[in-house]
Amino acid sequence: MKFLKNISKLSGCKAAILTNQSAFGYEGKYHYQTYSEIFDLKTIFLPEHGLFAELQDQVSGDELLYLFGGMQIVNLYGKEEKSLVPPRETLTNVDVVIIDIKDVGSRYYTFLTTAYYILGELSRIKQERGKAPLLLVIDSPNPIGTKVEGTPLQKEFESFVGVTSVLHRHGLTPGGLLSYYNETFQWKVDVVVVPVGVIHPKSTSHLEWVPPSPNIPTQNTCLVYPGMCLLEGTNLSEGRGTTKPFETFGAPYLLGKPKEELDKRMQLHQPGLFRLRNLRFLPTFHKYVGSICEGYQLMVLKPKQFQSLYFTLYFLKQVAELFPNEFEYLKGVYEFRSDRPAIELLAGDKLLLEYLNGNLSDSDLEAYLNQSESQWTRATKPYRY
Secondary structure (H helix, E strand, C coil): CEECCCHHHHCCCEEEEEECCCCECHHHCEHHHHHHHHCEEEEEEECCCCCCCCCCCCCCCCCCCCCCCCCEEEECCCCCHHHHCCCHHHHHCCCEEEEECCCCCECCCCHHHHHHHHHHHHHHHHHHHCCCCEEEEECCCCCCCCCCECCCCCHHHCECCECCCCCCECCCCHHHHHHHHHHHCCCCCCEEEECCCCCCCCCCCHHHCCCCCCCCCCHHHHHHHHHHHHHHHECCECCCCCCCECCEEEECCCCHHHHHHHHHHHHCCCCCCEEEEEEEECCCCCCCCCCCEEEEEEEECCCCCCCHHHHHHHHHHHHHHHCCCCCCECCCCECCECCCCHHHHHHCCHHHHHHHCCCCCHHHHHHHHHHHHHHHHHHCHHHCC
């Protein structure tokens, strides 16, 4: 890996940038404003949710209009899957492609998948032409640290919400994960990382938290997201339309004696690490909009020990058993794929799906998770910086 602590060394280079509102604070500005004073900034690539997180999940940014003097705005989350890959000409007319966008520590989160697609296109340009623009990654801290959770995504489940081989909670910074992609897939792109602390501070107070997207309002959301994102593949509300998405969740049908039994079972899972507060909520949009949902607020008591993925897998397994006539896994198009249900793309692993279907014990799941996490930690040691 190559590191660069003074980006002014690249002053005057023609550049394109993948960024959004999460890249804020250096010199009291949005970072693309600072870079426009250093680079000849030609293009801004828009990720999912737009430049200022204006859009909800799975909403195309094609209609967004921004006025920036002399800069091209390219939306990389359009209405068709082909929009996810940047047009070739936007990469061949620059010297540097800057990645300055914050991640939340989970493989489902699409910002670094967009960066992955940019990296792949740069590799193809280099193979065809012998050279390609430099990829400059402005590194930022992982808001949930270096802890890892989950299993590697299997190739058949790869999609915009999951890159092959990556765990659900990867424990890497953007610079680390993109360097891992470049070397693991042998793309041979010139990747240079600006270390954490040069542009982005080494840690961010919750008082200075900038929501990277509409439904990640706090750092606590990042902590539960590695597991709770699985609810997107079910007819349970993941709390969109509330003030605490992914921490608030439920459905209108979570009622009666099955709900009481569910409460008892959840009290036995990871005891002392979290608390479930029973509540009712009324989503203002998304699933069950305008309908009262029975559910919970997930309150993490010991972040270093709590395992969000295992919590959610266990919870879904209990709900499927206790509410067999009401609970469903959703079908239909999810992140441009219609050939597989969303839960398969999110779980990304046949054994995890076996567990959800009741064909794998808790102890076997725990052993499998522990083994996968240890292997990932060893494999990504060179990229932990």
